[in-house]
Amino acid sequence: MIQFSKHSGIVTLLIKQKIPVSINKAWNFFSTPQNLADITPSHMGFRITSRINNYEMYPGQIISYRVFPFPGIGTNWVTEITHVKNEEYFVDEQRFGPYAMWHHEHHFLSIPGGTEIIDQVSYKLPLGFIGQLLERLIVRKKLKEIFNFRQKKLVEVFGIPSV
Numbered sequence: 001m002i003q004f005s006k007h008s009g010i011v012t013l014l015i016k017q018k019i020p021v022s023i024n025k026a027w028n029f030f031s032t033p034q035n036l037a038d039i040t041p042s043h044m045g046f047r048i049t050s051r052i053n054n055y056e057m058y059p060g061q062i063i064s065y066r067v068f069p070f071p072g073i074g075t076n077w078v079t080e081i082t083h084v085k086n087e088e089y090f091v092d093e094q095r096f097g098p099y100a101m102w103h104h105e106h107h108f109l110s111i112p113g114g115t116e117i118i119d120q121v122s123y124k125l126p127l128g129f130i131g132q133l134l135e136r137l138i139v140r141k142k143l144k145e146i147f148n149f150r151q152k153k154l155v156e157v158f159g160i161p162s163v
Helices: 023-030 033-039 128-158
Strands: 002-007 010-019 062-070 073-085 089-096 101-111 114-124
Antiparallel strands (some): 062 073, 073 089, 101 114
């Protein structure tokens, strides 16, 4: 399920997906930054540019990326992991990048037969009215494409849930 809503100039994207693995396995996959490239469309040229340690994710962790949202148009993106509750949720927030605001909550719920992953992304583009227009015409479609790809990739990696 992918759903958009808007409030006070902020757009919220809600994504839910069930996968047939334990919450521990789901958490370990999603809390490892290197796996993000595997669930992002390859044409976006996504790569981590910061040094990633082998420690568990922690509040205050800074991760930088290089991504090409459109052919020939690359951007640097820096996020901070602001909250972590092991095997329940973590939050990343943009510190520098293409959005005026980006707040991404990753929630993990144990369900019969696996784990439900709930992503809630709240974002706002810069440039006022022009940014709002770009969000509606381009960015929303691009985010939907990225998360549709991710959902399909997770089925390839983990299989189809029985529930």
